Amino acid sequence: MNLNFGKIEISKYHSSSQIARVKTESWVANNMYCPRCGNLHINHFENNRPVADFYCPNCKNEFELKSKTGSLDKKINDGAYTTMIERITSNQNPDFFFMNYSKETQCVKDFILIPKHFFVPDIIEKRKPLAETARRAGWIGCNILISKIPEQGRVHIIQNGKINDMQSVLQKVNKGKLLEVGDLKSRGWLMDILNCINNIPTEIFSLTTMYAFTDYLSSKHPQNNNVQAKIRQQLQLLRDLGFIEFLGKGQYQKLQ
Ligand SMILES: [Zn+2]
Numbered sequence: 001m002n003l004n005f006g007k008i009e010i011s012k013y014h015s016s017s018q019i020a021r022v023k024t025e026s027w028v029a030n031n032m033y034c035p036r037c038g039n040l041h042i043n044h045f046e047n048n049r050p051v052a053d054f055y056c057p058n059c060k061n062e063f064e065l066k067s068k069t070g071s072l073d074k075k076i077n078d079g080a081y082t083t084m085i086e087r088i089t090s091n092q093n094p095d096f097f098f099m100n101y102s103k104e105t106q107c108v109k110d111f112i113l114i115p116k117h118f119f120v121p122d123i124i125e126k127r128k129p130l131a132e133t134a135r136r137a138g139w140i141g142c143n144i145l146i147s148k149i150p151e152q153g154r155v156h157i158i159q160n161g162k163i164n165d166m167q168s169v170l171q172k173v174n175k176g177k178l179l180e181v182g183d184l185k186s187r188g189w190l191m192d193i194l195n196c197i198n199n200i201p202t203e204i205f206s207l208t209t210m211y212a213f214t215d216y217l218s219s220k221h222p223q224n225n226n227v228q229a230k231i232r233q234q235l236q237l238l239r240d241l242g243f244i245e246f247l248g249k250g251q252y253q254k255l256q
Contacts (some may be wrong), residue, residue, distance in 0.1 A: 001031045003107045023207050024067040024099055027108060028054060033166060035113045035157060035173050036061045036095070052094040062094035063113075066144070072110050074147050081126045081142040088119045089184060096175045098146065111158035112146075115173065117180040118153030122220075147175050150194035152210045152243070166211060178241045193234040195256065197244070206249040210235065 005023045015021045029044045029105055033039045034056035041053045042063065052062035066076050076098055078084055100110040109197045125143040146154070155172050156164055179194075181187040194215045199207070210231050215228045218243045222232055235252065245253045 001158075002108075003158065003161065003163070005101070005106045005108075006030070008248045020067065021101050023106075024065060024101065025053065028065055028097065028099075032097075032157075033109075034059060034061065035155060035169050036115075038166065038170050054097075063097055063098045064094045065099065067099040067101060068102050069101060072112055072146055073127065074097050075143040075145050078144050081124065081140045084142050084144075085121055088121055088124065091116075091182060091184075093119050093161050096144070098144075104160070107161070108158055109161050111172065113155040113157060113169075114149055114153055115145075115155070115176055116179075116192065117182075117187065118176070120184065120191050122188060122191070129166070150191055150195075151198050152179060152194060153191075178243075189230060189234055190237070191220070192220060193231065193238070194243075197238075204247065204251060204253050206252070207232070207235075210252075219231050 006029050008023055008026050009057075011021060012224050013022055015218045028042070032054075032123060034042050037056060037059035039159050040109055042056050044054055045052060045104050053065045054063040055061065056063075066078060068076055092103060095116050096114045096119075098110075098114065101108050119218035123145045125145050127141040127143060130139045130141075152172075153176060155169055155176070157169055158164065179190060181190055196210065196217070200209055211228055213231070214227050217231070218224070220231075221227065235244065235246075239246055239252075243255055245255055247253055
């Protein structure tokens, strides 16, 4: 894997966004392996497909690329808000690659995989409609709030200019597969509980600590009248999946 974009024929392209797209997509096609199955390359879809940009010829998984210059800690710009929500609610999203690159050095600095099953409507932020003077007046775009995706769903392939080992990437993707929940409501609960656990600074925590999130979770799930029972149920699920361990007496431990 080479972090540099390399020499790419761009004379055909005029707008800076087109050039950026060509450079970042060629980089992925030339350098990226499939983080799902470990196949050594992935292919670019020939035509501009509305949904995905790349696919793995081995496991057939599909990927979409979003790039920016700047940190991937908070959010990244995406297309139309309603389209994105529809894609999530109908489970038609591909996996996403998020790239941060440097304009100066023409190198990839960060590259993250977010598997599709970590997407919930909650991480999609509605942008302000375009002004009346804009060509597409009234059009509403969205941001993907990367910071709201639980750490378990953010797989760093390149981090701060450093390439992570492929085996550890595949391992993390495989572990994350255990958290795959088709039903969107259940997925939302699982993501929320994971985020709560991830926010607890210690490795060992208690049920009481988890109950401190009751008000926060109630506000996110107003239809649920028994949030604490839901918390216990989700903890049990995460225990069964091997993400936490029950130590007894209302104590839990996070597992790596
Ligand atoms: Zn694959």
